Amino acid sequence: MKTNDVPYKTYLTEDELPTAWYNLRADMKTKPAPLLNPGTLKPVTAEELERVFCKELVKQELDDTTAYIPIPDEVQKFYRMFRPSPLIRAYFLERALGTPAKIYYKFEGNNTSGSHKLNSAVAQAYYAKAQGLKGVTTETGAGQWGTALSMACAFFGLDCQVYMVKCSYEQKPFRREVMRTYGANVTPSPSMKTKVGRAINAAHPGTTGSLGCAISEAVEAAVSQDGYRYVLGSVLAQVLLHQSIIGLEAKKAFDKLGVKPDMIIGCAGGGSNLGGLIAPFMGEKLRGEADYRIVAVEPASCPSFTRGRYAYDFCDTGRVCPLQKMYTLGHDFIPSASHAGGLRYHGMSATLSELYDQKLMEARAVEQTSVFAAAEQFARVEGILPAPESSHAIRVAIDEALRCKAEGKEETILFGLTGTGYFDMVAYEKFNDGAMCDYLPTDADLAASFAKLPKV
Amino acid sequence: MKTNDVPYKTYLTEDELPTAWYNLRADMKTKPAPLLNPGTLKPVTAEELERVFCKELVKQELDDTTAYIPIPDEVQKFYRMFRPSPLIRAYFLERALGTPAKIYYKFEGNNTSGSHKLNSAVAQAYYAKAQGLKGVTTETGAGQWGTALSMACAFFGLDCQVYMVKCSYEQKPFRREVMRTYGANVTPSPSMKTKVGRAINAAHPGTTGSLGCAISEAVEAAVSQDGYRYVLGSVLAQVLLHQSIIGLEAKKAFDKLGVKPDMIIGCAGGGSNLGGLIAPFMGEKLRGEADYRIVAVEPASCPSFTRGRYAYDFCDTGRVCPLQKMYTLGHDFIPSASHAGGLRYHGMSATLSELYDQKLMEARAVEQTSVFAAAEQFARVEGILPAPESSHAIRVAIDEALRCKAEGKEETILFGLTGTGYFDMVAYEKFNDGAMCDYLPTDADLAASFAKLPKV
Secondary structure, X not given: OOOOOOOOEEOOOHHHOOOEEEOHHHHOOOOOOOOEOOOOOOEOOHHHHHOOOOHHHHHHHHOXXXXXXXXXXXXXXXXXXXXXXXXEEOHHHHHHXXXXXXXXXXXXXXXXXXXXXXXXXXXXXXXXXXXXXXXXEEEEOOXXXXXXXXXXXXXXXXXXXXXXXXXXXXXXXXHHHHHHHOOOEEEEEOOOOOHHHHHHHHHOOOXXXXXXXXXXXXXXXHXXXXXXXXXXXXXXXXXXXXXXXXXXXXXXXXXXXXXXXXXXXXXOOOOHHHHHHHHHHHHHHHOOOOOOEEEEEEEOOOOHHHHOEEEEEEOOOOOOOOEEXXXXXXXXXXXXXXXXXXXXXXOOOHHHHHHHHOOOOEEEEEOHHHHHHHHHHHHHHHOOOEOHHHHHHHHHHHHHHHHHHHHOOOOEEEEEEOEEOOOOHHHHHHHHOOXXXXXXXXXXXXXHHHOOOOOO | OOOOOOOOEEOOOHHHOOOEEEOHHHHOOOXXXXXXXXXXXXXXXXXXXXXXXXXXXXXXXXXXXXXXEEOOHHHHHHHHHHOOXXXXXXXXXXXXXXXXXXXXXXXXXXXXXXXXOHHHHHHHHHHHHHOOOOEEEEEEOOOHHHHHHHHHHHHHXXXXXXXXXXXXXXXXXXXXXXXXXXXXXXXXXXXXXXXXXXXXXXXXXXXXXXXXXXXXXXXXXXXXOOOEEEOOOOOOHHHHHHHHHHHHHHHHHHHXXXXXXXXXXXXOOOOHHHHHHHHHHHHHHHOOOOOOEEEEEEEOOOOHHHHOEEEEEEOOOOOOOOEEEEEEOOOOOOOOOOOOHHHOOOOOOHHHHHXXXXXXXXXXXXXXXXXXXXXXXXXXXXXXXXXXXXHHHHHHHHHHHHHHHHHOOOOEEEEEEXXXXXXXXXXXXXXXXXXXXXXXXOHHHHHHHHOOXXXX
């Protein structure tokens, strides 16, 4: 076992930290299709978006030509609390697998939100504060995004209103308490605070909510209160922009080590982590400077890339958000109750969808029992207890390392370890007890869902 | 706000990592009093200890003259998974307090066990494996130690049997699941697996257990199975030795920065974190090379230093372990059900007790409501959600920084942030709901407990 070749962990120094985000769209010849106004079906304007979103974030959302966007000074300072994240050489996993592959992972879990979500939360809270807002609203399902936003709002002195899917609110009281500790106002959704919440409660008494409903409530809360805007933790181009910090740091660390990965693997729900991790590498690929295999890993229970359609669809069940062209399972698709809450989204980032459609990246769907088996194997040798979402990438990294072993190839693999599983022990308990199952949508399920795609 | 003076976080490079632990006792003129055999009341021999503990660990326990003990190569490799831990300049906390004090903290929570406990767990598991043992037994209350030991045993392929205080087992199912994920066998104590467990269950039907009982069960399990030994996560000199890695790294990072702390603050339960953090600084103090104010912070509900007696006492309620001369509240003392489980120990490290008796360090007791207020304040500006135990040190660091503000002094403060609070959200919930109380022992409680101190 070599540990004097490349260090186990590589940290950039503060001087080496990126000072600008990288906007991948600037290097795409065919840009992602524009967002459409759900009423007019015409490209949405900045003015329309600014009713819901912060002004500067709308600008970033619509800008597909500026390659580098400076990171504001206050955001850079906040980043120093939890960044750089380490680039880790998985020596122990390599030894356990007996593979000639060289495995690296970029670990984003070393912060209290437990995931990469904080990278965008701090940026969004900063712009909200800079605009002079009182606060922001959002929804959260698994809880990582709500936690990250609560932390960012506490730091900037913003009110933070989180609509948390009721079943999560009840099943994950500890996630809720972390948000409350950071001063957030957490409401189980559907609530009686909004029109849409009251309507849903009336129509479906006793419902435990859904992400779609929580989004609708958060948007209503934002537009109906003076000095509030709505913020979102994934899917949007602005989020991928902020998350590019992951890939920029990883690329710089590899350059310091004199290493070039052959393959980059990331889990994909809405695409925020994967889009951020691959950004500078995909940029090189688009500019013809280098080549990389890039693999998106999604749950077999919610397979947007591998079984979805590339079409315009609503981003939310409530149909209040703009339409986006993306790989989608249909906005009415309800994935089974898997334990990777952060990956249970019917659609996918428009940017990643376009790149996938251009065959610049691959996708693979994996079942959750095999994901937890990989998570446990990883935890026991590498120490870190991974989030179920992140473990999708681990599964494929292990599979690829074993392929390298079978083929006798010394490939260099990078995967994104987006977060920790401390708040997912109910899922681990099910796995440890042998009580976890895989539920996959049938072709009939998907056909029914595709039938409801909007005609654009 | 300066961030280009000293970096927010200072990491040592792998080349700079300590390769030997520092044995503070070697520099003490008056050594800690010897452990006594509870039967004979004579100093315990290596042979006697080796029936219960690993051979190499017994050697370390009894060695009070060798200053530096090499860290085995495999342990150094494991350390690279989660070490170096960062030395963090609390710029954001300083700004929030408006203090001229310079506050630093050494953060030990960036690993799955969530605390510094892993530093000793990996060493103890390594020596158990090197001795050819099949496994180890231990007890755990709050769960940090059990988790750390489970991780270390998974890595070295050792069986790990954890006796978890029954009320914790039931109230902290997620802690239990982390241990199970690392392959540990977790038994609620008192159990029906051991003689002492059956006896206690018979005498006190429905009891939810205590740390004292769990220790007794773990020791019995170790001595009654071939190829097993018992391991302990605090109090012992060997544990402080392994934990010296914290202080050694901190000292080296300060030296790199050209900074010398005036004051070092750590929470103290059994003393493992505090003893490790202060080791090289106290060494300089003992050798007359430098001076530092050193402050132990303990819960007012379990005030061994501030209200205890310096006397020989049993380390466990079951009286199966050796007698140790230490600051103690009496082995029968039951602290109130505070939320800092890791600090609810009736005694204190013999080494720290002797240093405190020689007035080389101070001690302060703080109440848990004020501790959680400090924890929340810290979390909101510094990002990290601290463990209740660690927050005792935060409380005093904030108080001292405010004293510096009042006195206009630019002192440099270092405190130990031993871990994260992700598994303590029940406690935070109580605090957030305004439902937390402080229960302090009365003088009569303590007098009754002191009356049961053994006559040595």
